[in-house]
Amino acid sequence: MHFVICVFIALVCLATVVIFTEVFPKWSKIALALIGSGATGYAIAILIRKIAMITKAFAKPDLLPTIGIATIIVIIIVCLVSKKLSKKA
Numbered sequence: 570m571h572f573v574i575c576v577f578i579a580l581v582c583l584a585t586v587v588i589f590t591e592v593f594p595k596w597s598k599i600a601l602a603l604i605g606s607g608a609t610g611y612a613i614a615i616l617i618r619k620i621a622m623i624t625k626a627f628a629k630p631d632l633l634p635t636i637g638i639a640t641i642i643v644i645i646i647v648c649l650v651s652k653k654l655s656k657k658a
Contacts, residue, residue: 571611571612571615572612572615572616575609575611575612575615576608576609576612578604578608579605579606579609579612582601582602582604582605582608583605585601586598586602586605603644606640606647607640609639609640609643610637610638610639610640610641610642610643611636611639611640613639613643614630614632614636614638615632617635617639618630618632618635
């Protein structure tokens with residue numbers, strides 16, 4: 570259930586930024602991007618943990634370091650994509 574809630578929060582943050590991109594100041598868009606990235610990282614960490622528990626292919630990872638790593642990766646991807654899109658526009 571936590572996975573679904575985190576994915577929902579990430580999608581709401583993304584939709585809010587996309588819909589109200591002209592209305593929000595830059596700092597609020599950054600805050601929403603960080604919240605969305607954190608929620609996405611948490612969802613990815615939960616998914617990795619559930620896959621490890623179900624398949625027993627590898628040891629169940631600790632949740633906190635996995636959340637941190639996944640969140641940092643998502644933030645890097647968001648930064649790269651936003652820079653690429655801003656160069657096109």
